[in-house]
Amino acid sequence: EDQVTQSPEALRLQEGESSSLNCSYTVSGLRGLFWYRQDPGKGPEFLFTLYSAGEEKEKERLKATLTKKESFLHITAPKPEDSATYLCAVQERGAQKLVFGQGTRLTINP
Amino acid sequence: DTEVTQTPKHLVMGMTNKKSLKCEQHMGHRAMYWYKQKAKKPPELMFVYSYEKLSINESVPSRFSPECPNSSLLNLHLHALQPEDSALYLCASSLFSGGDYGYTFGSGTRLTVV
Numbered sequence: 036e037d038q039v040t041q042s043p044e045a046l047r048l049q050e051g052e053s054s055s056l057n058c059s060y061t062v063s064g065l066r067g068l069f070w071y072r073q074d075p076g077k078g079p080e081f082l083f084t085l086y087s088a089g090e091e092k093e094k095e096r097l098k099a100t101l102t103k104k105e106s107f108l109h110i111t112a113p114k115p116e117d118s119a120t121y122l123c124a125v126q127e128r129g130a131q132k133l134v135f136g137q138g139t140r141l142t143i144n145p
Numbered sequence: 146d147t148e149v150t151q152t153p154k155h156l157v158m159g160m161t162n163k164k165s166l167k168c169e170q171h172m173g174h175r176a177m178y179w180y181k182q183k184a185k186k187p188p189e190l191m192f193v194y195s196y197e198k199l200s201i202n203e204s205v206p207s208r209f210s211p212e213c214p215n216s217s218l219l220n221l222h223l224h225a226l227q228p229e230d231s232a233l234y235l236c237a238s239s240l241f242s243g244g245d246y247g248y249t250f251g252s253g254t255r256l257t258v259v
Contacts, residue, residue: 069247069248071250076233076253076255077252077253078149078151078235078237078250078251078252078253079188079235079250080250081247081248081249081250084247122187122188124187131176131193131195131200131201131242132178132190132193132201132203133188133190133248135187135188135189136187137186137187138187
């Protein structure tokens with residue numbers, strides 16, 4: 036069975052303090068790994084899709100990387116508006132569903 | 146149009162009521178999904194429609210009844226719900242059911258069963 040584990044559960048940073056969020060996964064054949072941002076009471080907002088080990092994608096202060104067992108979401112010089120829950124999800128090859136991790140609640144203090 | 150629109154945004158219903166949630170997209174996506182999300186938990190898949198046909202039902206109780214009248218519209222009919230069904234119900238779509246090019250989520254309907 037596909038498993039996705041995110042760490043830490045919660046992270047508090049000062050504005051400008053860079054850090055990384057981790058997503059470890061177990062899947063028999065990876066079709067894609069997805070990163071979403073979710074604000075309270077809202078739907079997940081798509082950030083990145085990664086398909087193969089070694090792949091990297093960037094968007095503003097965020098950079099996602101992928102290995103065969105985990106993905107990292109690096110956040111550089113974060114701002115308070117980056118505060119949100121960040122969700123990682125995997126899709127197994129041939130499957131039609133996403134399996135989500137529990138998320139990391141990120142708080143950026145001014 | 147690059148959005149998935151869900152209505153209503155909030156819904157309060159009694160355990161004997163019948164109500165429906167609506168989801169609409171005009172991106173030409175051929176796969177649509179219903180997810181349920183409890184507070185501080187990740188979304189959990191309920192149903193998948195591919196080309197307007199139900200392809201996955203994740204053992205959801207029959208008090209939840211999905212319907213896909215056309216390729217742009219997805220409904221979730223609710224009847225005789227329980228208080229534990231209170232949650233954020235999310236609709237999503239993708240170009241095809243394999244999720245290639247990503248999934249787009251709506252903002253959700255916050256459902257409270259009293």
